[in-house]
Amino acid sequence: ETGVTQTPRHLVMGMTNKKSLKCEQHLGHNAMYWYKQSAKKPLELMFVYSLEERVENNSVPSRFSPECPNSSHLFLHLHTLQPEDSALYLCASSPVAGGTDTQYFGPGTRLTVL
């Protein structure tokens, strides 16, 4: 247990569906991150939030929409996804964004887009 939880753990959706991924951290951290991990590819940073403000948007398609209502919760809203978006989506948190802080990862949501 890293103190970062993600729901759901598995999600199958069609290309026309709308769904949301949820991340919650119980560590009192101020920074939260979304990563995408595809098979045979490195972890790709998608978004960074620091104190509920988005500080990094790594050229992610608009069909992925993040939301950070407070420093403990992070959402990733999904709509009109493509099959190539199927991947493991990992949430992470760190005390602050930047510097030497270690990131603590959640277990991930395994997303399959049909």
Added chain:
Amino acid sequence: GQSLEQPSEVTAVEGAIVQINCTYQTSGFYGLSWYQQHDGGAPTFLSYNALDGLEETGRFSSFLSRSDSYGYLLLQELQMKDSASYFCAVRLNTNAGKSTFGDGTTLTVKP
């Protein structure tokens, strides 16, 4: 751009020592991290080097040479449970705390 290179696969036997290398080309280097990820699990932090030299944490050690843009993770007294993927990640000196990850090295420990 940013790039990291590490071997895709390494195999070793229980009790042995294995070294996983990582070379990087990045702008704005801050430090090198190592993460372990078991199949189906989340990456977990192992070590971090910001300065040249060796950092030791139990059976695991990590080394950094900034002048060579090179680092490695050393695993000693290998155990079966060490079978996992190991990622090096360069932490960039940006306010956003961005890290760029390598492709990962799959370590298989055999009896």
